Each structure stands twice: as structure tokens, then as C-alpha cells.
Amino acid sequence: MMLSRASKYAILSTLYLAEHASENRKISVKVIAESIDVPSPFLAKLFQQLVKGKIISSTKGPNGGFYLTKKNQKKNVLDIIENIDGLNRINECFLGLSECDGTNPCPVHFIVEPFKNSILGKFRDKNIMEFSQEIVSKGRKLTIKDISTEINS
Amino acid sequence: MMLSRASKYAILSTLYLAEHASENRKISVKVIAESIDVPSPFLAKLFQQLVKGKIISSTKGPNGGFYLTKKNQKKNVLDIIENIDGLNRINECFLGLSECDGTNPCPVHFIVEPFKNSILGKFRDKNIMEFSQEIVSKGRKLTIKDISTEINS
DNA sequence: ATATATTAAGACCTTTTTATCTTTTATATA
DNA sequence: TATATAAAAGATAAAAAGGTCTTAATATAT
Ligand code: FES
Ligand code: FES
DSSP states (O other), X not given: OOOOHHHHHHHHHHHHHHHHOBTTBOBOHHXXXXXXXXXXXXXXXXXXXXXXXXXXXXXXXXXXXXXXXXXXXXXXXXXXXXXXXXXXXXXXXXXXXXXXXXXXXXXXXXXXXXXXXXXXXXXXXXXXXXXXXXXXXXXXXXXXXXXXXXXXX | OOOOHHHHHHHHHHHHHHHHOBTTBOBOXXXXXXXXXXOHHHHHHHHHHHHHTTSSEEEOSTTOEEEOOHHHHTOOHHHHHHHHHOSHHHHSOTTOOSXXXXXXXXXXXXXXXXXXXXXXXXXXXXXXXXXXXXXXXXXXXXXXXXXXXXXXX
């Protein structure tokens, strides 16, 4: 019931592409990595894999970068997770039992299951573009920078 | 928003102690490790730490082992998590933002938050003994062995 | 007292995950 | 066609998590 850091980065940066990139406004790894505050060589690797998985697209050279085609836009967040982590990890039992399943429920299964269904639904029922539009209109964040408005010495 | 394997083991085995051990029925690491199907040297380490944290108790020597005192029984599951993982990990943003917080919500924050509150409540509002009694009466499992009733060649 | 069973302590190893670096390849455009 | 730019590929490194092993300490029962 948990995402790797890798798939978190992949989700956030794909949503960033959905919002900011297009076929004639491709964006480089470096820019994205800075925007959503993730390590850029690591993100580059993830993007290679997402391109192979046909979740996102890329072109090399000047003005090259990453973007989403119409087809890419039809993918959903669960496709990203599947591409990076596979589906096992997110389906695991919250307490680590070998199966997560209502017939042999762990002590928190019936609290976890509704949440799991609801978040998997969220990740499956809208495509990337719809998901992105929703989060933009609702003002959801893909990064939090400058939390540090704190007392410095 | 996730537990390490270590704290999962710790939770399951402490609940096992609550159910099966007592001051005059102490249980060895080896027996517990086999019962809930976790690696025993690893569990031994975790138990050392839980003893230091006064979550569980132990005595050495023949008929020694681990058990819960009255005081131990008053601890809750969140105390176990805090002792092994600290509290940061379970409070992290589901998508990895640097803060999980309603004023800067990630795209799934408002799905995650109610679940987080509910599971943290579950882990905090009953002590170990009460929690254990509840899961026993409801038939919740601490392990699933022998899932393999499958077709073998 | 002695033998034995069991935890405590700490060093060590392995695997997985995360992150970086270097070289090659493709592409746009000057 | 040369040059610059950006991704692809793949080797490598660092860190974290998970797991094991050996020796020491200690409590119990005989
Ligand atoms: S979450 Fe534990 S069995 Fe489903
Ligand atoms: S879960 Fe992402 S901000 Fe709360």
C-alpha cells in the first residue's frame, strides 16, 4: 500500500508535463526537475522508462524535451505506477501479510480497503489530462518550495 | 504514509505477545518468528529495541522470553511505530511533497487525510491489550500461512 | 556451583532503492 | 554540413533497509 519515491516523482512530473508541456512546448528534464524539486539525473532515468512505456514522449536535440501526445494524455496515473513499481507494491497488505484479502483480513484491513479502493479509483477513472485539469482547477500542488519562512539565526 | 517492514513486524509480534504471552508464559523470539513468519534474527533486534523503549519486556535464561507487563499493555500501536520508525514516516505526504498539510494539498491529500486520521485514531485510541482483544474477537489475522493450496506440478 | 537456555550487544553482510556520471545518438537550425 | 542541444544508454556509486552471525551477559533449574 505504498509508492516508491520513484513513482511519486514520475506521477508529479507527468502531471507537470500535462499542465505545462505540449507538442510545440517541450520541456527538458532539467527544468522539470527544478520545478518540482527532484534530482534531475534520477528523473531522467525515470523519464526514459516512461517513454519506453509510452506514457510520455520525447524528442532529442535543440528545442527537444518531454511532452504528452494525444495518446499519452489518455493514460492514467495507475499506468504510471504500474510502469515504475508494478502493481504488487500498491496492493500489499498495510501490515505486511502475504496477501491483502477480505477472507484473511489483518487487523486494519477493513479500514485500509475503502481507502485503497478510493485512491485506486482516483488513479484509474480519469486520464492524465482530466486529472491534471481537476487538480489545477482545485488548486492542488505538485511541489512545496520555500516552506522555510522560519526563524533563521 | 507508510510503515517500514521493521515496524510491521514489530506490530504483529507485539500483538502476538498480547494474545499469547504473560508474565508466567514468556515466549522466545524463535517461536514468535515462526508463528508470524518473520526472520528471527531480525525480529530479535527489533525486540531489543522495543524492550529499551519499554513497549515489551524480557527475561533471559531458561523459561525466559518476551511478554507484556501491565504497564506494557497500556502502550498503543502508535507507540510501537514511533519507537521503530519515528513519527515522520507515517505522516509523510502520499505523493512525496515536503509537507502534508491542508493548506498546500497535493492532488490526493483530501482522500488520504481522512484515512490517515482514521488509522492513526485506531492506533492511538486503544491500548495494546484492548486492540488485541478486539482483533481476536473479530477474527483478524496476524499471519497468513499456507496460502499455497494451489495447483502444483 | 554448574549447565543450560535465552536475551543483549554489536559487528557484519546483502539487497534494494536512490542518485550520479560519462558516453553515445538523434535532431533542429544556423 | 557543422554545431549545439537535448535525450538515451549504460556503468557506477552512495545510501538505506533488511537480514545474519558471533560472542557476551544473565537468569533459571538442577
Ligand atoms: S490491509 Fe492487511 S489484509 Fe488487507
Ligand atoms: S497527502 Fe499529499 S499533501 Fe497530504
